[in-house]
Amino acid sequence: MVLKTFGWSFGVTAVGLAAAAFFWGWEAFVLVLMLSILEISLSFDNAVVNAGVLKKMNAFWQKIFLTIGILIAVFGMRLVFPVVIVAITAKVGPIEAVEVALDNPDRYEQLVTDAHPSIAAFGGMFLLMIFLDFIFDEREHKWIGWLERPLSRLGKVNGLSVCLALIVLLVVAVTIATGAHQHGGMHADKSGTVMLSGIAGLITYLIVGGLSGHFEDKLEEEEEREHEAEEAAKRAGKDPSMVGLAGKAAFFMFLYLEVLDASFSFDGVIGAFAITNHIFWMALGLGIGAMYVRSLTVYLVRQGTLDDYVYLEHGAHYAIGALAAILLITIKYEIHEVITGSIGVLLIATSFWSSVRRNRRLEAEGGGDDSGGGEGESKESEVTSGV
Template sequence: MMHYFKWAFIVTAAGLLMGGVLGWQQTGTLEGMATIFFICTVLAVLEISLSFDNAIVNANKLKTMTPEWQHRFLTWGILIAVFGMRILFPLLIVVVAAKVSPWEALVLAASEPEQYAHIMEGAHLSISAFGGTFLMMVGLSFFFDHEKDIHWVQWIEGKMASYSAVRGIEVAAVLLIVLAFTKMHDDAESRVFLSSAIWGLVTFLCVEVLGGILDRKATLVEGAKGGLGAFLYLEVLDASFSFDGVIGAFALSKNLFVIAIGLGIGAMYVRSMTIMLVEKGTLAQYRFLEHGAFYAILILSVIMYVQSFFHIPEVVTGLGGAALIGMSLWSSVRWNRRNSG
C-alpha cells in the first residue's frame, strides 16, 4: 500500500504545511492557522470522495494505453490535473467572465476573494451544462456498447446493449435530456444552458474522433497509437469531474490558493488509486466495479444538470457515488464466491 500512496502522503504533508503557513500569514493566529489546515483537509477528502469513480474510469482506459503513454498520463497528466484544473481553470473562468487579464484575475483572487468567488459562481450554469453533458456521454457510451457482454443490472444493461447497434442512440438520448432541461429554464438561462451543453457534446465527439484517428493511423503522430487519443480523452474527463469539485469548494473557502492545496492533495490520491487499480488488475478481479463507476458518472451528470437550478451539497454527490461503487464491489465479491469452484 505504501508503494502506491507514498507520493500522495508526501504531497499531503507538504500541502497541509503550506496551508498552515498560509493561515498564519493571513490571520497571525493559531486559530486561523488551524482553520485553514482543517479546510485543506476537508477539501482533500471531498475531492477523493467525488473522484473515486474517476480513478476507476481512468484505470479502465489506461489498460488500453501503451506503457509509455501510461507513464505520461501519470506524470504529465497529474500536473495538468493539479495545476491546470485546480488553479488555471478557475482563473480562466474569471478571465472570460470578467473580461480581465490573467494577471488581474490572479490579483483579484489574492486581494478580493469574495468578488472572485462571486464571478466563479456566476459561471456555474455554463459549467454544469458543459460538464454534465460530457459526463453523460461518457456514461452512456459505456452501456450502449454492442461488445459489452458483462452486465451488472441485467434488465437495464442488456436492453441498452441490444439497442447499441442503432447509430447515435446515445447522442439522441443526451440531446433529448438537454432539451428537457433547457425548457425548464427561462429564456436567458435556457440559451446559456443549451449552448454550453452543445459544446460539451461537441467536445466529447471531437475527442472521440481525434482518438479514433490517432489510434488507427499512428503514422500521423509517432507513438500515438493507443496513447495520445486516450490521453486527451482522460484529460477532458478529469476536467469534467473537476468542475463540480472546484465550484463546490468555494462553499468552504473563497481563497483560490487554499482550494488549490486541498483539491491538489485529493488529486494525488486519485492518481495513486488509479495506479493501484491498473497494476493489481482490480477491475478484472471485481467484474462489476467499473459498472458501479459508470452508474455514478451518469448520476453525477444528472446532478450537475439539477445544480443549474439549485445547489446540491457535495457530500450528497460523493456519498452517492461511493454507495454505488460499494454496491458493485459487494456484488462482485458475491459473484466471485458463487463461481470460485
C-alpha cells in the same frame, strides 16, 4: 510494494487534507476529503486504461508518460483548467480570477454563482454524454442487469446518445433555465446561455471522442505492423521480444493516452464544480486524484495484471451520470455539496462491494468465469439486479 508505489500519493493526501483544515476549517477538510475520494474512485478507470496500453511500451516511453504525462494531467488539466473555466465564464483574466479568489472571496463567489448556469450546462452535457455512451454500449459484464440489457440493445441505434442528450438540454433550457439562480437570491432567464453552453459541452465531447478514436485507430495500425515485425523476427531466428514498441507505435500510444488523460481530467474538473465552487478546495481534491492515477497505473503495470473488480467501471460511470443530473438541476435549485459528494461515493462503494460478492461467488463455484454468457451470465444478472 504498496507503500513504494502509493507513498507519494499518501503523502500528498495527508498534506492536502491538513492544509484544507488549517487554512479553511473542518468544512473544507470534509469537502476536500469527499472530492478526493470521488476523484480517486473515478481515476481507477483511467488507471486501468493507462495500464492496459502502457504495459506494451518500452521503459523509455513508460517513463515519459509517468513523468511528463502526469505533470500535464496534474498541473495543466486539474490545477490550471478550473481557473480557465472560471475566467472564461466570468469574463475575467486568469490572473484576475486567482487574485479575486485570494483577495475578495465574496466577489469571487458572486462571479462563480452568476457563471454557474454556463458551467453547469457545459459540464452537465459533457458528463451526460459520457454516461450515455457507456450505458448504451454492449458490455461483457452487467452490474444492474434489468436496466443495462435493454439499454445496450437500444444503443445499436446510431446517434441515440446525442439525440437523447439534445432532448435533455432542450427540456432543461425551457424549464429549469428560465429561473436560473443568481447571486443575491435572484433568478433570471438563462435559456439562451444554457442552450449555447450545453451545445458547446456536447461539441467538446464529440471532439475529444473523435481524437481518442483517431489515435486508437492509429494505435491498432501500428500494433498490426508490430505483430508482422515479430513474425518476421521469428522466421529469421531472432528474439521477437527485442522488437519493442518504441517508434511510431509508442508515440501514438503516448498521444492516445494524453487524450484519454485529458478526457478523464475534464470529467474530474467538471464534476468538482458539482461539489464545490471553491477554487483551492477543487485544486486540492483534483491534485490528490491525479496522484492516484499515477500510482494506480504504476501498480497495475508492475503487477502485470488488471484488477478484477469488474463493476467499478459501472459505479464510476453511474456516478458521472448522477453528477450530470445534479449539475443540470443546480442551474435553478441549490443542492448541498455533501449530498452531491455522498451520492458518487455511495455508488462507487456499492459497485466495489458487488464486485467482491461476484468474486467470492465465482470462487465458491470453483473459479469459473461467468462473463462468457449463457448460464453464468444469468446467475450474475440475478445477483446484480438487486443492487
